[in-house]
Amino acid sequence: TYTEAFSTLAKRIPALGPLFDRIGGDQVRNMGTIGGNIANGSPIGDTPPPLIALGAQLTLRRGNTRRTIPLEDFFIGYGKQDRQPGEFVEAVHVPVPAKGTKFAVYKITKRRDEDITSALGAFLLTLASDGMVTDIRIAYGGMAATPKRAFGVEKALLGNPWTEATVEQAMAEYARDFTPLTDMRASAEYRALAARNLLLRFFAETSGTKAPIQISRYEAA
Ligand SMILES: Cc1cc2nc3c(=O)[nH]c(=O)nc-3n(C[C@H](O)[C@H](O)[C@H](O)COP(=O)(O)OP(=O)(O)OC[C@H]3O[C@@H](n4cnc5c(N)ncnc54)[C@H](O)[C@@H]3O)c2cc1C
Structure with a gap:
């Protein structure tokens, strides 16, 4: 279970x-x-x-x-x-991520608890000591007919420095990787924008930039 x-x-x-x-x-x-x-x-x-x-x-x-x-x-x-x-x-x-790699997963729903995903993004990043992206795996739910990797986004990041400029450039690739649908949970436009912004959030959380706050159930209580 x-x-x-x-x-x-x-x-x-x-x-x-x-x-x-x-x-x-x-x-x-x-x-x-x-x-x-x-x-x-x-x-x-x-x-x-x-x-x-x-x-x-x-x-x-x-x-x-x-x-x-x-x-x-x-x-x-x-x-x-x-x-x-x-x-x-x-x-x-399930392989445990190698030491030094960065892994994150973000679930977007209308409610925090007991809600079905509008979009969900998962990221596994390996950086070289000089800050270059040596490996990146990105997969989404809610953005296609199946759970799906963002191969174009990954390609745009690979071999480049892990900087906001690289990330912003790679964000353009989402439109080629995914054609999300509109349904009761979210519009296609919302999904497309939220999915792109999750990469930016992952960058913020892994680069020392001021990261968005994640509030857990315990902190909120
Ligand atoms: C109130 C509610 C809230 C939910 N919230 C979420 C949520 O937040 N996130 C989320 O991801 N899901 C959510 N779900 C969906 C739920 O998590 C999945 O349906 C559940 O994981 C399916 O697992 P199960 O073991 O109950 O499979 P079942 O429902 O028993 O089976 C699902 C299908 O898979 C087949 N199957 C099951 N196990 C195997 C196996 N080992 N090999 C081959 N076939 C198999 C079954 O024959 C059936 O066809 C929610 C469901 C409910 C009812």
């Missing part, structure tokens, strides 16, 4: 803690599973984007036959996953 998995995962990857605290309520977290959140293939499931950014692998099993694939390859299209008849999701392998 979420509750069982989160206590283990958030201990090793602390940035996941605040996200897990915002998936459903206690009842959902005690019943729902990460396997189900992945297997149902929803484009707004909260666990696939951060797990994709982290480079998670998925093990699918039928009888004694197993195969392991990158999690991102599991999501083929809307309602279509790489799962054969009789196969089930047996395991998710």
Whole structure:
């Protein structure tokens, strides 16, 4: 279940803690599973984007036959996953980010608690000692028919200095990576703008710039 998995995962990857605290309520977290959140293939499931950014692998099993694939390859299209008849999701392998890398995930909803995601962005960044981006993985939910990486944005950042100028340039690539929809949770324009701004927020939080404040349930109480 979420509750069982989160206590283990958030201990090793602390940035996941605040996200897990915002998936459903206690009842959902005690019943729902990460396997189900992945297997149902929803484009707004909260666990696939951060797990994709982290480079998670998925093990699918039928009888004694197993195969392991990158999690991102599991999501083929809307309602279509790489799962054969009789196969089930047996395991998710989540690499702990290497020391010195920066990882963050941001969930955008209308309400703080018990709300379904409008857009969710996850970022895993590796910087060289001179501040150049040597690796970056960015994945979103709510921006396409599946959980999806922002390959164009990643390419625009890779090999460049981690500066606001680089980030602003890369933000232009969102329009090529994603064509979000309008629905009851958010308009396409809102999603496009919020998604771009999450990259800016990640930059602020990782660059010593004055970062936005994140208020947890405990601080708010
Ligand atoms: C009130 C409420 C609030 C919610 N809030 C959130 C939220 O904030 N964020 C979020 O991401 N989700 C949210 N959800 C959705 C919920 O988290 C997912 O539906 C849940 O994770 C699915 O997991 P499950 O174990 O309950 O799967 P089920 O609902 O039992 O199954 C979903 C589908 O996947 C299949 N399936 C399940 N496990 C496997 C497996 N291991 N291998 C293959 N197929 C499998 C089932 O056969 C079924 O078709 C919410 C749901 C409710 C009811």
